[in-house]
Amino acid sequence: MGVLVVGTVTLDTVETPSKRVEDVLGGSGVYASVAASFFKEPVQLIGVIGADFPYTYTDFLKVQGIDLQGLKRVDDGKSFRWGGRYAEDFNVRDTLFTELNVVSDFDPILPDAYKETPYIFLANNSPALQLSIIEQATDPKLIVCDTMDFWINEEREALDALLARVDVLILNDSEAQLFTGDSNLMRAAQAILRYGPKRVIVKKGEHGAFSVTESSFFSAPAYPLTQVTDPTGAGDSFAGGMMGYIASVRDMSEETIRSAMIYGTVVASFNIEDFSVNRQKCVEFSEISSRYGELQKAVRF
Amino acid sequence: MGVLVVGTVTLDTVETPSKRVEDVLGGSGVYASVAASFFKEPVQLIGVIGADFPYTYTDFLKVQGIDLQGLKRVDDGKSFRWGGRYAEDFNVRDTLFTELNVVSDFDPILPDAYKETPYIFLANNSPALQLSIIEQATDPKLIVCDTMDFWINEEREALDALLARVDVLILNDSEAQLFTGDSNLMRAAQAILRYGPKRVIVKKGEHGAFSVTESSFFSAPAYPLTQVTDPTGAGDSFAGGMMGYIASVRDMSEETIRSAMIYGTVVASFNIEDFSVNRQKCVEFSEISSRYGELQKAVRF
Numbered sequence: 111m112g113v114l115v116v117g118t119v120t121l122d123t124v125e126t127p128s129k130r131v132e133d134v135l136g137g138s139g140v141y142a143s144v145a146a147s148f149f150k151e152p153v154q155l156i157g158v159i160g161a162d163f164p165y166t167y168t169d170f171l172k173v174q175g176i177d178l179q180g181l182k183r184v185d186d187g188k189s190f191r192w193g194g195r196y197a198e199d200f201n202v203r204d205t206l207f208t209e210l211n212v213v214s215d216f217d218p219i220l221p222d223a224y225k226e227t228p229y230i231f232l233a234n235n236s237p238a239l240q241l242s243i244i245e246q247a248t249d250p251k252l253i254v255c256d257t258m259d260f261w262i263n264e265e266r267e268a269l270d271a272l273l274a275r276v277d278v279l280i281l282n283d284s285e286a287q288l289f290t291g292d293s294n295l296m297r298a299a300q301a302i303l304r305y306g307p308k309r310v311i312v313k314k315g316e317h318g319a320f321s322v323t324e325s326s327f328f329s330a331p332a333y334p335l336t337q338v339t340d341p342t343g344a345g346d347s348f349a350g351g352m353m354g355y356i357a358s359v360r361d362m363s364e365e366t367i368r369s370a371m372i373y374g375t376v377v378a379s380f381n382i383e384d385f386s387v388n389r390q391k392c393v394e395f396s397e398i399s400s401r402y403g404e405l406q407k408a409v410r411f
Numbered sequence: 412m413g414v415l416v417v418g419t420v421t422l423d424t425v426e427t428p429s430k431r432v433e434d435v436l437g438g439s440g441v442y443a444s445v446a447a448s449f450f451k452e453p454v455q456l457i458g459v460i461g462a463d464f465p466y467t468y469t470d471f472l473k474v475q476g477i478d479l480q481g482l483k484r485v486d487d488g489k490s491f492r493w494g495g496r497y498a499e500d501f502n503v504r505d506t507l508f509t510e511l512n513v514v515s516d517f518d519p520i521l522p523d524a525y526k527e528t529p530y531i532f533l534a535n536n537s538p539a540l541q542l543s544i545i546e547q548a549t550d551p552k553l554i555v556c557d558t559m560d561f562w563i564n565e566e567r568e569a570l571d572a573l574l575a576r577v578d579v580l581i582l583n584d585s586e587a588q589l590f591t592g593d594s595n596l597m598r599a600a601q602a603i604l605r606y607g608p609k610r611v612i613v614k615k616g617e618h619g620a621f622s623v624t625e626s627s628f629f630s631a632p633a634y635p636l637t638q639v640t641d642p643t644g645a646g647d648s649f650a651g652g653m654m655g656y657i658a659s660v661r662d663m664s665e666e667t668i669r670s671a672m673i674y675g676t677v678v679a680s681f682n683i684e685d686f687s688v689n690r691q692k693c694v695e696f697s698e699i700s701s702r703y704g705e706l707q708k709a710v711r712f
Contacts, residue, residue: 199594293500295617296635316596317618329709331630334597334621368712408630409710411669
């Protein structure tokens with residue numbers, strides 16, 4: 111079994127009110143695959159990097175057990191670089207720069223070993239690229255995809271076509287509102303279901319997340335963190351943790367998806383505690399289980 | 412047993428993108444006491460109205476079973492009037508006018524029959540007025556109080572003194588941040604505990620609410636409404652529903668408070684479905700129980 115993650119692998123520069131870090135390991139593919147790796151199933155990462163990408167970073171991913179056969183290194187290219195700055199309350203983020211570099215003409219080809227991978231997470235990317243992965247997969251059991259405002263505004267037709275092919279769409283509250291033009295999140299999520307996904311998961315940052323299907327509603331709490339250092343990658347950690355758990359139990363029942371969303375929440379909570387994937391480097395599974403148990407107690411009534 | 416509610420009884424003008432209503436029944440005392448009345452315990456309301464206050468409104472409160480012995484009618488005065496306008500997404504509200512009228516020099520005296528009432532809700536008011544009620548109560552079992560940005564900014568010293576005397580403080584997320592100067596809500600709530608309340612409940616509107624004590628954390632979901640008509644009074648309905656339930660089970664355990672917060676959430680969800688207390692006029696208790704059950708299912712994992 112296992113999880114296939116398709117996303118970016120980047121060098122990030124992040125500024126918060128207390129600190130600035132430069133060219134640290136980042137990208138949706140990194141956050142999601144590292145999150146998925148905690149659940150002991152094979153994790154495969156599809157992405158592209160340039161010649162400048164530090165081997166210490168790829169070595170870390172390998173140590174984490176992530177299969178990098180699908181991570182292409184372009185010898186005469188430069189890596190994707192992204193810079194962002196957070197305001198005091200971490201809810202506002204300004205993008206300082208986006209240098210696509212090798213990503214701009216990346217056309218991913220699935221290695222044969224990846225084609226039958228059943229659990230697929232398509233991190234935010236152009237709908238065309240996301241669709242091309244779906245078309246190469248031969249035996250997908252669950253296709254989960256993310257998107258963002260840029261694609262909703264610029265590639266709406268391709269995105270609509272993509273949605274007819276995915277099982278689960280994950281997106282932010284503001285993106286759900288943008289996609290539907292409806293400020294009521296519940297109504298927005300229900301409207302997106304009509305485009306094809308069997309489930310829509312709306313991420314609300316510090317307010318948790320919720321999931322809707324035709325017949326179910328699940329409200330997932332956020333983990334109550336008192337120390338936020340860097341929220342970059344929280345959404346992708348959430349999705350990756352979810353996928354890792356689903357792959358480990360090989361089941362897609364409502365019950366499993368709910369537990370998976372909570373595991374995703376927990377892994378994302380660790381991610382936020384430090385820059386890049388620094389906190390994940392030293393997270394034990396017992397710590398993940400412990401926070402899962404805390405959230406169980408936190409919602410019980 | 413029973414619940415004592417101290418709050419405003421007003422004539423509201425509310426504008427939403429789809430409708431405008433004028434001089435409708437409103438006020439924190441009304442929303443809270445109507446919400447509390449669903450739980451079949453005696454509910455007493457302390458407040459003040461002018462000669463212009465329609466008898467149909469006070470008749471409705473009586474029919475709802477609310478004791479109005481403590482509602483003073485000032486024969487040569489005008490009622491408190493408030494006007495507000497909501498933007499499209501209902502998260503932004505502009506106050507159009509506030510005419511305090513009879514409220515400006517209201518100095519409430521508890522009728523003898525109210526002095527021993529065990530469960531006291533002090534809706535948003537000047538800390539001095541809230542404190543005077545506490546000093547008149549002879550046998551309080553639970554004192555819950557609300558406040559707002561105005562008092563945090565203008566009467567901070569009196570508010571600090573009040574907090575040493577209350578069991579539970581209920582406030583909005585933005586008010587918790589203003590009170591502490593801390594944008595992290597969890598840390599803010601924990602900091603407020605140090606002023607005296609044994610429990611702090613933070614309301615987050617469409618994102619639900621949470622409660623912290625020295626040793627517990629509870630995350631309450633919002634009820635997923637697809638039709639919001641008028642959010643005015645949601646916070647007071649939440650608090651009132653909570654108080655009504657607590658009075659009905661005569662217990663203040665963590666378990667009871669959690670259930671009470673969910674009942675408060677449910678009563679508030681009905682309130683939002685129509686202007687004023689129009690929806691509450693026809694809510695059956697079976698509908699409240701039904702939404703309570705839906706929320707139990709919505710958080711289960």
